[in-house]
Amino acid sequence: MTINEAKEIMEKEKLKRFNWFDEHPLRDNEVGIKVDGNEWIVYVTDERASIVSGSNTYFNNESEALENFIKRLRTEKILFNN
Template identity: 35%
Template sequence: MDKTTAMEIIKNESLENYCFFCEDINKEEAVVITENDIEWIVFTNDERGTKISEKVYKEESKALMDFIERLRGGRALRQYINGKRGVD
């Protein structure tokens, strides 16, 4: 996977709550992907913008796949929570 493909998936699937190689890596409740000179880093921020579940990759494609999977998981969780609220 490359950055263009990842952005197409994000757009086509209406994924949200992310920071895609942006500067605001402390965004609350967001999935973040960033890079430095030698590696790609994917992590999730909690409701306070605190970094949790960080994973470091040597290959961009693997980092992008993890990033997309986390976004999809977040969407599924939000849909589940919203569905539960509608049951009452």
């Protein structure tokens, strides 16, 4: 998956509650994706805007990280009915 494909999915499916490459400080109950050197990290936050322990998943390529990010966003949409 590419960045453009992920953005299209987020827009088309009206996915919310995300932090796209640290575009803002952590917020409650969101899915985040960020890059640290050559590693992509996908995570979730709790109701206090803290990264949930054990939620970090590490990837060595962007495509797999974006697929996981979208999968988690879809789950978040179901959980929060938005």
